[in-house]
Amino acid sequence: MRILIEDGLKPEANSMLQALYSRSSSSVIEHLASIQDRGFGKFMEEYYVGYGHESIGDCGFTTIFIEEVSILTCKAVQNTPLYFGQETSTRYINFSTNGYNDPVGTSQSKAIISGWLEIYTQVHSAILAKLTIAYPCPDGVKIEIWKKTLEARAFDISRGFLPAGVKSQLSWTTNLRQAADHLRNLSLHPLSETRETAAMILTELKKKYPVSFSQKYRPEQSAYRAMISKLKTYYLKQEENYPNFDYTCEANRTAIDLLDRKIFTNRPKYEQLPSIVGSYASFECRFLLDFGSFRDIQRHRNGYCEMPLLTWFYGFHPWYINNLPESTMASVAPRIINLRKASDKLEITEEERQNYLPLGLLVPCRIVYDLRQMVYVAELRSSKTVHSNLRFVAHHLHKAIKTEFPFIQLHCDLEKNTLDVKRGMQNIIHL
Template sequence: MPDLQAELPSTQNVPEHSQNRTEVFAVHGADPEVLAYAMAKYSRSALSMKESLKEISSQRAEQFLNTFYFQYGHRSIADLAHIAFAIERLSLLAAIELVDEQRWDGQERSTRYQNFRKSGWYLPEFGAEAPARARYIESIESSFAAYHQVADGMLAIYKQQVACPPEMKPEAYERTLRARAFDVARYLLPLATNTSLGQIVNARTLETQISRLLSHPVAEIRQLGESLREASSNPAWNVHSGDLAGLQKRIAESDPELAEEARAMLTREVRPAPTLVKYASPNYYQMESRRELAQAASEIMGGAPIAEAPLVDLVEKTESLEAEIAATLLYAHSHYSFRQVRDTVAALGEARCAEIVEMGVRHRGRHDELLREFSAGQALRFDILMDIGGFRDMHRHRRCTQIIQRLTALHGFDEPDGIAGTELAPVFAQALTAAHAAYAELAASATPETASSAAYVLPLATRCRALFKMDFAESLYISELRSAPQGHMSYRRVAWEMYQAVERQHPALARHFRATDVHEPVDLLKR
């Protein structure tokens, strides 16, 4: 056998600075802004991470960030400070707005696997409009009553349809079928329903997120922006605070002087991002652009009827880049399909298209990112019209650009699988019809805050429209992942229709998809 050691190259005569000495280690315990400063120093100092962190204080980090982040505009520094937040007891409506970031990581409480009977719901401030307040409460309570009835009724129906297999434990059987019942009942949950979520975001995303929320027309969402800004500047909750305080107390019993020294270390308050988000404020560019583009969309579309549209419409790229941007800007502030808006814009001419594009940048400040509608040029553009509940799952895909229209009752609602032909079908239809009638009444209010609060009464079965722009790889990923049998039938259909749309227009590429045919039967006991 050959001597493997003898075959290895010798390092005896290699200069030390040329030797391979890569070191990898995780970093724990540094404040987010201090860690961001330390990482940013890699481009300005020869110090190692360990050396940098030992010499940096919170005060020095603040001084550095004030200079390089705010004065020089080096915003990439904020990408290095990651902060974990828990956001509890916010409405489903606010949650949709909160997570609408392309650089976002988080998890929300699932409406598919949990009972939302005791979650509570959000009540806006209606001021002197007592009748509107009463109508709102009546609608929410009616939707929850239907939710309870359908959840219990569907569980009973599923138990009649599917017996418990001998090899399956009764508690697992009950839990699985109850989750299936929630799949149906969740369509009745109003957007006022409270939920909870956790997010881990970098400080740059957090700053833009706070600014966007502060610019929203709905009061709860603006307050959410304020709460995030306060949580970034105030002391963070430490999971070990009780244990550390107890340890400091025990040290004090034997050595008071050492205990005082330990107190500064053990009970030190950590403020996640007091510097990086301190200037986050309502975004004038977004607010003014929203107002002007909504007015332009109304004038250009001229009150035309909303054309019928399929569940998924793959609108191929045929127009100029300028026309696509103009159409997307108007689409975002209307309730029309992208195809209908695009065809209308195509007839306007180049000069009018240029005016619309100009409207989208007119109020842009020095540090404002372009509106998301300017993300254009992707080959595949899927205009999707689906229920809000299923959309919340599709909303999680970050490798594509999503342009979401304002929620409305204009598109009607979807009926969940399994309920047709049962005694629960009239209960469901009546509940949705009543909720949409309440929405129409509230949305017609002359008081802006009441009108903007109307969306809270919309159940998750309500259809919403969103434009998904992506490349081929992302369309394949979504189609394969979201058509899988364990998914909800709502977005499974969307994923399947996405695949079929690609198959019709690009048959040579469609053969590479591994999507699951949604027409194949699904075992209710397998998730």
């Protein structure tokens, strides 16, 4: 037996190195020497592009860092089950000076975004002052950690008033084939900024990996992608009675009953159910959630999560409004009404109008999880460190699982929301 680890090659060379296993029984040591002698350009051109062996492109990975784009474009890049990466957190970063995307580009449109950022700043200051008085630092907790805990709580509330066009940043780790495929979708996205971002990424990737990004597509392929982009980029449900939470469950209960029951009853905390469990049951859940919190549940990609269109149809999530001090509410309420009226008057598509709407608005959500993923999300997102609005959904996931499969032991935190000092400890510090 021999084990070798190689992580010093460029992505295309690494792809070729792995691909040679499929056509040769020689050791990777010999293949590596061959690559260094011959180069990899011709091989990639012939087998990856010329003959359509896309699995070769699956073996080469790269990381793309995307900066100064709106939260909406961040969500578009992340809207694939194959996304891996990180995004700037609204819980720990002040977004008031990040800049913003303004596709209309008039004094009126600028005033709308500036108005939301002013409310965001005012709300954060008022909430932080209120929390500092109401919640003194507990014994045994470092003051710096407690300050970060209170700041995180204040940002949890104030982020509801951030416009979705505010700029953020994210990373995207992907293999070469998936990058090419997802960029095809992003290049057809309804948002102009997203299309421009896709074009810039593709330009840079072609410079760095010219062979892997030289594919050509038939006109009918491109036409089909364009049709899908127009029809299904956003989940457009606008139902007066869209549920706060409901679900349907499909299950092969006979197969589940044949499994050893200890699989469900003896599972310790932090351990997932085996994959086979997921093949026997699935849940489709529909619920209303603010767009800011939707961003968190969208991170769970081992399932299907539709991208909702951000609109005023369902109004503000009451949690943000109810957590405002009375004096602050009296100040911002008429301004919110005026900002809504102003955004409604913009002559722009509904997709682009999202840039001028706040993250605290409710959106219709639809997720489809197998049983294994359902349990995982319910447990992870029930923690008191999770945003209160998403915890509400996680508790409903817990209830749905228990209703359908009462014998499953779940490790969910069902206690009431409290200020958890762990919020202040979930940080990356400069050493």
